[in-house]
Amino acid sequence: MDEYLSGRRLYGDDFSADQISAWYVDEVEGYASLGSADSSQYRYVYHALNWYHAFRFKGLPECTKVLGFGSAYGDELLPILGSTNELTIIDPSDAFYSEKVHGVSCRYIKPVPSGLLPLRIASLMC
Numbered sequence: 001m002d003e004y005l006s007g008r009r010l011y012g013d014d015f016s017a018d019q020i021s022a023w024y025v026d027e028v029e030g031y032a033s034l035g036s037a038d039s040s041q042y043r044y045v046y047h048a049l050n051w052y053h054a055f056r057f058k059g060l061p062e063c064t065k066v067l068g069f070g071s072a073y074g075d076e077l078l079p080i081l082g083s084t085n086e087l088t089i090i091d092p093s094d095a096f097y098s099e100k101v102h103g104v105s106c107r108y109i110k111p112v113p114s115g116l117l118p119l120r121i122a123s124l125m126c
Contacts (some may be wrong), residue, residue, distance in 0.1 A: 010044045017113070018126065019114045020113045024092070024111075024112075024113040027092060028092040028093060029092075029094075029095065030095050031072060031093065032072075032093040032095035032096065033069070042072075042073060044073070044075030044076060046076060047075075047076070047079070049076070049081070050076055050079070055079050055080075060120075061090060062082060062083055064085055064086060065084060065086045065087075065088070066080060066081070066084045066086070066087045066088070066104075067087075067088050067089075067090070067119075068087070068088070068089045068090065068091075069089075070090065070091055071089045071090075071091060072089075072091060072093070072096045073096050073098075073101065074087060074089055074101035074104075074106065075102075077101075077102075078102060081101070081102050081103075081104050084104060085104065086103070086104070086105060086107075087101055087104045087105065087106040087107070087110070088106070088107045088108075088109060088119070089101070089106060089107070089108050090108075090109050090110075090111050090117065091108060091109075091110070091111075092110050092111055096108070
């Protein structure tokens with residue numbers, strides 16, 4: 001484990017295809033099963049960290065499309081959702097699915113163990 005904690009190796013980067021598949025199955029509802037699936041009890045608490053580490057460095061873009069990875073209910077995207085009319089969230093769980101996220105049309109896509117996503121990069125550009 002010291003190799004991973006030191007930064008010399010990336011944990012999971014040496015997983016076999018079977019290990020990746022097993023990890024994927026474990027993670028599909030991993031976050032939701034920690035209590036996040038109940039939207040009435042869910043509270044996103046990282047806005048200040050997101051602002052400090054990302055949003056404060058550059059003005060928010062005038063963008064028409066936003067992509068979130070593992071974004072659950074999309075709360076971390078709230079600071080930029082006012083600048084978008086289309087949101088795509090990559091998330092394995094069914095617990096967070098909604099046609100609209102904070103008033104913005106949303107498409108959820110489930111990741112697959114291979115890591116390939118059915119997206120065209122050009123279609124995500126501002």
